[in-house]
Amino acid sequence: xxxxxxxxxxxxxxxxxxxxxxxxxxxxxxxxxxxxxxxxxxxxxxxxxxxxxxxxxxxxxxxxxxxxxxxxxxxxxxxxxxxxxxxxxxxxxxxxxxxxxxxxxxxxxxxxxxxxxxxxxxxxxxxxxxxxxxxxxxxxxxxxxxxxxxxxxxxxxxxxxxxxxxxxxxxxxxxxxxxxxxxxxxxxxxxxxxxxxxxxxxxxxxxxxxxxxxxxxxxxxxxxxxxxxxxxxxxxxxxxxxxxxxxxxxxxxxxxxxxxxxxxxxxxxxxxxxxxxxxxxxxxxxxxxxxxxxxxxxxxxxxxxxxxxxxxxxxxxxxxxxxxxxxxxxxxxxxxxxxxxxxxxxxxxxxxxxxxxxxxxxxxxx
Numbered sequence: 001x002x003x004x005x006x007x008x009x010x011x012x013x014x015x016x017x018x019x020x021x022x023x024x025x026x027x028x029x030x031x032x033x034x035x036x037x038x039x040x041x042x043x044x045x046x047x048x049x050x051x052x053x054x055x056x057x058x059x060x061x062x063x064x065x066x067x068x069x070x071x072x073x074x075x076x077x078x079x080x081x082x083x084x085x086x087x088x089x090x091x092x093x094x095x096x097x098x099x100x101x102x103x104x105x106x107x108x109x110x111x112x113x114x115x116x117x118x119x120x121x122x123x124x125x126x127x128x129x130x131x132x133x134x135x136x137x138x139x140x141x142x143x144x145x146x147x148x149x150x151x152x153x154x155x156x157x158x159x160x161x162x163x164x165x166x167x168x169x170x171x172x173x174x175x176x177x178x179x180x181x182x183x184x185x186x187x188x189x190x191x192x193x194x195x196x197x198x199x200x201x202x203x204x205x206x207x208x209x210x211x212x213x214x215x216x217x218x219x220x221x222x223x224x225x226x227x228x229x230x231x232x233x234x235x236x237x238x239x240x241x242x243x244x245x246x247x248x249x250x251x252x253x254x255x256x257x258x259x260x261x262x263x264x265x266x267x268x269x270x271x272x273x274x275x276x277x278x279x280x281x282x283x284x285x286x287x288x289x290x291x292x293x294x295x296x297x298x299x300x301x302x303x304x305x306x307x308x309x310x311x312x313x314x315x316x317x318x319x320x321x322x323x324x325x326x327x328x329x330x331x332x333x334x335x336x337x338x339x340x341x342x343x344x345x346x347x348x349x350x351x352x353x354x355x356x357x358x359x360x361x362x363x364x365x366x
Contacts, residue, residue, distance in 0.1 A: 008126070009117065010127045014191065016191050017131075019129075020183050026070065034061060035072070035073050035075055036073075037074075060194070077113065086101075094241055095266050097338075097339045097359060098245065098338045127171065128168075131177075133154075134173070142165075142292075142351075159290050209242055222241065223269065227271070229262065229272060234259075243261050245336050246335065262279060280333035280334070286328060292354075305318070316329060316331060325355070
């Protein structure tokens with residue numbers, strides 16, 4: 001008698017990636033159960049009709065599940081999404097930091113609270129359509145870059161703990177996007193040519209400022225002054241929430257050279273501006289470090305660090321400093337190291353670990 005196949009809870013966004021992931025898992029012999037998270041309250045769904053969390057996405061995912069012959073459920077995570085992702089997103093801007101909601105959603109929801117649903121359905125794993133490789137070793141699970149360098153999403157999974165990685169599957173990690181679409185076409189899936197979303201799933205039009213105004217209200221913004229690095233007043237602003245490190249657009253003119261946001265001080269509501277060269281940083285600290293690829297380091301490591309998802313990576317020395325913190329010394333200065341963003345460290349294609357870029361005192365005292 002053959003053994004009972006292992007059951008997998010597959011997060012289905014209605015896109016081509018998670019759809020093909022379902023097919024691949026089924027072909028590998030897994031018992032696949034499809035789940036789509038509904039993350040908006042019913043009266044707000046219209047705000048996300050074209051997003052991976054909108055009603056069309058749910059309909060697309062249900063249609064794919066039917067085509068693949070797997071069951072499909074919709075899980076209402078609206079309250080949890082509001083608390084864990086949207087409130088975090090808003091409060092980070094209020095604190096003068098730039099959030100990374102995709103990392104938080106993966107850690108807290110897709111591979112977090114959704115595990116309770118997986119267990120209730122008797123599942124052994126949670127799977128997604130991420131372009132990353134998760135290897136399950138005898139002693140620990142490892143996270144590696146996806147083969148498709150243009151689509152690699154290991155950065156967004158860096159904060160997953162060992163207990164999460166051990167129960168995670170990412171069947172697309174060894175594939176490239178054109179091959180994924182080819183499979184979808186061969187299966188006759190209606191989502192085969194569906195355009196990839198390039199935006200934050202809950203921000204209409206990718207206009208985060210308009211979203212913050214709507215979500216927080218104007219009275220929750222922190223207005224103040226814009227100053228240069230010598231402490232000279234430049235102009236007033238309507239709220240530190242409107243700025244991020246490295247920003248050029250939207251700053252007052254009148255300068256012979258372009259101005260950039262160099263620092264945001266939430267204690268004084270000051271936005272500090274300077275030249276492009278003022279954005280260069282030689283070292284920075286990260287907090288809430290997660291050692292995903294190895295046991296916590298006690299000695300300095302030579303790594304390649306990505307300071308944001310679109311960053312190509314830079315050589316650096318990673319030195320643990322205790323209390324879940326580490327110092328990153330860049331071998332060559334990098335521009336726009338942004339507090340609140342994730343810094344993910346690699347040895348080759350292996351994710352060694354990472355943390356959240358920590359903001360120190362302002363460049364110029366208030």
